[in-house]
Amino acid sequence: MSSDIFHEEGIRLKEMIQRLEKEKDDIHLKIEGHNEDYDDLKHYLSEFTADPMEMYQNYRSMTNVSKTINFYFNQINKIQKLLEAPYFGRIDFLFEDDVDVEEVYIGKFSFTDQDNDILIYDWRAPISSMYYEYELGQASYDSKIGKIYGEITRKRQFKIKDQHLYYALESSINIHDEVLQKELSTTSDDRMKTIISTIQKEQNSIVRNESAHTLIIQGVAGSGKSAIALHRIAYLLYKHKGTLSSDQITIISPNKIFADFISNVLPELGEEPVHEQTFDEIAINLLPKSLKIETSYEQTKKIIEEPHSNYTYRVKLKSTFTFFRQLSKYVNEIDSTIFQPDQDIYIADTLITRNYLTSRFYSYHKLPVKQRLDELANDILDVIQTSKAAEIKRIPSKKDVIKKLRTFLIFKDAQSIYINFYNEINPTDTLNWHKNKLEYQDVFPYLYCIHYFDGIQTFESVKHVIIDEMQDYSPIQYAVINKLFHCKKTILGDFGQMINPFSLNLGDSISTIFTKMEFVELKKKLSILL
Structure with a gap:
């Protein structure tokens, strides 16, 4: 190490610390001033009777002062961290x-x-x-x-x-x-x-990648993929400040370890912790409350304890890309025949033809089945409203119209669709749906059918999803996640460390499920990032 360089940079560091200390003192003075303003406003409101408009203006002023004080405290926090190590x-x-x-x-x-x-x-x-x-x-x-x-x-x-x-x-x-x-x-x-002081060129390109709608990071243990994903979050929050905030980012992981790591380290990089949840939590929130479901932990335990059981066979079958492809194809096929009016109908003495019912129903093909019935009922009521019959007959309720339309459905709910599908592809085995409890390997296929038939509220407020331990999820799980989250995604893991030996096969499925994806692989263990 050159003594000249060390001496030069030592002087520069002392000067920087002095500037930072002065900035911190200046901000403290600003905070004191704003605290006095806040106390004055508070005192005025408590001591004097004001008209409603004046009270409203004072409350607004107090809120603005409070926000300013919080902003300065955040600045103090950043300066305090810079004082420990201003730069690298x-x-x-x-x-x-x-x-x-x-x-x-x-x-x-x-x-x-x-x-x-x-x-x-x-x-x-x-x-x-x-x-x-x-x-x-x-x-x-x-x-x-x-x-x-x-x-x-x-x-x-x-x-x-x-x-x-x-x-x-x-x-x-x-x-x-x-x-x-x-x-x-x-x-x-x-x-x-x-790791910001030692990020290498390859890692930096991953951190700053904004072209990929879905970025897949495959990395061996010790390759630094988790740290890189963390810094990628921090970078995106910085780059898109104003349009992307920490509460618009979700981490999906099988356990709390990665999420806790992210939540602990993000503040070190000047960002707020992000929301976290597991696949199990997502499923519980979306499925009917009356339905009990097996957990992923219970599934893994049974696979280990009963490797040659019928249960393990079912897990293996439903974890394959072939199973997902069959379900997707089946749903697409039944969609062309699920609604079959067998005759013209009269509602409030108004003729609604079979052709009209069919054409209007399928014109809403992008919507879930139940929403199509809702839209079709609106169309029928509009027709009745403009007919002569509307002048002399009571117009039926929308609920009654939908009830009539449901009689033309081949399948009455998502459960019957999934049961019928499974019976077709595997007639020698029955779907284990006893005592209102669902085996874990059926949870996401069932959600896939619910999304098609009933519709599921999507997470439109989420603008970026990070999925950890990608190797432990099946293609059908990814397909459901893709339907729920339309935003950009960062997915990371190591296919050499599968817990479920039947989970995702990278080569033949992930690229089919995620369009506009980019794949990066970290093959080396980087000791400096351990």
């Missing part, structure tokens, strides 16, 4: 057609002085991407105004902890042995907090 990297960038080199220091968060000069760039900022993508020489990054070109003339890597500079090294293509040794000497918990 630096690049000197000479913009094309310019003569001045800009020193770009990169940290967890951005820090701007009172003149709006950026002293520290957030690691997720567009210009910071060059730290991960390039070494010395020609470089570029994407900005709001287009591609920015230039040259990286210097690149350094730092280790700062508790305001102490441990090392400052000129960077090269490979991580310096000295850096690696120092990183590996930290505790495992510290290493997992953030």
